[in-house]
Amino acid sequence: MIDRYSGVPAYRQVADDIRAKINAGEYGPGDQLPSERDLVDAYGVSRPTIRDAIGLLRTDGVVIAEHGKGVFVRSAPPVIRLAMSRLSRTEREANRGAFLGDAATGGFTPTSAVRIYFEPADVRVADLLGVDPGTEVCVRDRVMSANDVPVQLSMSRLPRTLTAGTAIEQENAGSGGSYARLEEAGHRLAYFTETVGARMPTPAEASTLQLTAGTPVVTVTRIAFTTTDTPVEVNDIVMAADRFALVYKIPAD
Amino acid sequence: MIDRYSGVPAYRQVADDIRAKINAGEYGPGDQLPSERDLVDAYGVSRPTIRDAIGLLRTDGVVIAEHGKGVFVRSAPPVIRLAMSRLSRTEREANRGAFLGDAATGGFTPTSAVRIYFEPADVRVADLLGVDPGTEVCVRDRVMSANDVPVQLSMSRLPRTLTAGTAIEQENAGSGGSYARLEEAGHRLAYFTETVGARMPTPAEASTLQLTAGTPVVTVTRIAFTTTDTPVEVNDIVMAADRFALVYKIPAD
DNA sequence: GAGTGGTCTAGACCACGAA
DNA sequence: TCGTGGTCTAGACCACTCC
Numbered sequence: 001m002i003d004r005y006s007g008v009p010a011y012r013q014v015a016d017d018i019r020a021k022i023n024a025g026e027y028g029p030g031d032q033l034p035s036e037r038d039l040v041d042a043y044g045v046s047r048p049t050i051r052d053a054i055g056l057l058r059t060d061g062v063v064i065a066e067h068g069k070g071v072f073v074r075s076a077p078p079v080i081r082l083a084m085s086r087l088s089r090t091e092r093e094a095n096r097g098a099f100l101g102d103a104a105t106g107g108f109t110p111t112s113a114v115r116i117y118f119e120p121a122d123v124r125v126a127d128l129l130g131v132d133p134g135t136e137v138c139v140r141d142r143v144m145s146a147n148d149v150p151v152q153l154s155m156s157r158l159p160r161t162l163t164a165g166t167a168i169e170q171e172n173a174g175s176g177g178s179y180a181r182l183e184e185a186g187h188r189l190a191y192f193t194e195t196v197g198a199r200m201p202t203p204a205e206a207s208t209l210q211l212t213a214g215t216p217v218v219t220v221t222r223i224a225f226t227t228t229d230t231p232v233e234v235n236d237i238v239m240a241a242d243r244f245a246l247v248y249k250i251p252a253d
Numbered sequence: 254m255i256d257r258y259s260g261v262p263a264y265r266q267v268a269d270d271i272r273a274k275i276n277a278g279e280y281g282p283g284d285q286l287p288s289e290r291d292l293v294d295a296y297g298v299s300r301p302t303i304r305d306a307i308g309l310l311r312t313d314g315v316v317i318a319e320h321g322k323g324v325f326v327r328s329a330p331p332v333i334r335l336a337m338s339r340l341s342r343t344e345r346e347a348n349r350g351a352f353l354g355d356a357a358t359g360g361f362t363p364t365s366a367v368r369i370y371f372e373p374a375d376v377r378v379a380d381l382l383g384v385d386p387g388t389e390v391c392v393r394d395r396v397m398s399a400n401d402v403p404v405q406l407s408m409s410r411l412p413r414t415l416t417a418g419t420a421i422e423q424e425n426a427g428s429g430g431s432y433a434r435l436e437e438a439g440h441r442l443a444y445f446t447e448t449v450g451a452r453m454p455t456p457a458e459a460s461t462l463q464l465t466a467g468t469p470v471v472t473v474t475r476i477a478f479t480t481t482d483t484p485v486e487v488n489d490i491v492m493a494a495d496r497f498a499l500v501y502k503i504p505a506d
Numbered sequence: 507g508a509g510t511g512g513t514c515t516a517g518a519c520c521a522c523g524a525a
Numbered sequence: 526t527c528g529t530g531g532t533c534t535a536g537a538c539c540a541c542t543c544c
Contacts, residue, residue: 009531009532009533010532010533011532011533045533045534046533046534046535046536047534047535047536048532048533048534048535049532049533049534052532052533066541066542067540067541067542068540068541068542068543069541069542069543070542
């Protein structure tokens with residue numbers, strides 16, 4: 001099964017062969033692969049080599065290993081599509097904050113845990129908010145869950161001059177969320193910018209989002225602007241890449 | 254240095270320790286880590302264990318190993334920010350296709366290699382384009398490079414009924430790109446949707462994009478719609494996540 | 507208890523890069 | 526030539542899952 005003289009490392013050949021079998025449907029989603037010991041016999045290499053091969057497939061997100069049970073072909077969870085409309089005033093007036101809007105669109109039961117605290121703005125946040133570094137900001141640090149599975153982290157920061165005395169500084173910001181409170185306080189929102197990227201999760205993110213190896217995170221930095229083009233909130237969002245897709249609509253003019 | 258009785262695997266403790274030193278600035282971006290043999294002595298574990306630790310940091314994109322040279326702390330390449338305006342008619346009329354518009358925004362020298370071919374639409378593409386499966390589509394399969402480094406893959410498909418006899422079926426679609434040709438042919442574009450996600454690259458993608466381990470790809474599926482809400486193009490774009498960020502503007506109403 | 511993956515060792519040899 | 530990472534072996538013992 002393994003060509004010793006091809007120049008391609010044995011563990012790569014094994015990984016490629018298993019990957020090919022998965023693509024060919026020989027192993028379907030959820031199927032169990034042969035045990036590592038069986039693969040040792042099948043390919044005629046040592047167990048560490050087999051483990052290197054499986055390690056490759058794991059970091060690529062192709063398979064998942066379960067201790068004591070076996071290695072299984074990964075089946076993709078349903079993707080939740082997040083539309084831009086989740087940020088619309090209509091949604092807010094229907095009592096939904098952004099994440100609850102997501103839930104309505106995505107069809108899952110949302111829960112969220114919030115931690116509120118205050119801190120001086122660091123250079124990046126100050127720059128994005130157009131304030132001086134050190135200005136006190138209100139931080140709403142949230143873990144959002146869909147059907148009790150944590151799927152999104154959100155760290156929202158607003159200058160405290162805007163939040164003092166409002167429900168934004170409460171754990172429950174009230175119906176329509178912080179954006180609704182901002183508008184009530186006279187800061188009418190005009191638009192948001194979202195800067196989207198992706199990277200591998202930090203260990204902390206991997207653990208709270210219960211990410212399996214080989215799952216990147218999508219990062220969104222959302223900035224809310226008022227009708228006077230003043231930034232009033234910067235929100236750093238991290239979500240599991242295998243569970244979300246973001247949909248944007250762009251005018252052609 | 255290693256606590257044998259903590260329950261935390263040795264290779265994890267080593268990885269965490271090195272990661273902490275990087276975060277603390279003890280090793281800065283571009284710095285070389287001690288050699289694996291030195292780390293063996295420093296931590297008192299075997300080389301495979303050290304290699305497991307470094308493997309973790311590699312798949313997390315924290316360090317890069319260079320054969321024969323050493324292991325280095327990764328320094329993030331400058332991120333190219335892609336704004337929505339790259340799809341505007343103004344950009345097209347300034348002779349720029351979407352990728353050339355990206356280049357103007359991102360400040361890099363763009364080149365691109367195109368392969369044109371025709372094939373029947375598969376179920377997904379047919380569905381997105383609103384045509385019957387099997388309908389012949391024109392495929393523009395491109396590898397885009399910035400300063401001669403491949404950074405983006407783009408697979409654009411249009412129903413051949415729209416492209417027959419136009420420069421879209423030529424390797425060089427002409428100034429303003431395929432979108433300009435479509436509008437000249439009377440298919441005035443109204444808007445695009447972009448569906449953004451992320452995942453680990455396939456081996457083929459990792460090799461053509463020259464991705465180091467631990468770099469995910471950002472995927473964008475762009476669909477172009479005409480003023481009659483007819484989809485005319487579906488474009489699957491794959492880009493290195495460490496080199497791009499996508500910026501979208503969302504109205505608040 | 508039997509089978510699974512998880513961790514770890516102490517070596518060996520190879521391929522690459524730089525001096 | 527020497528130091529670097531890359532690959533590979535043949536074991537060992539542990540932790541988890543299921544019967």
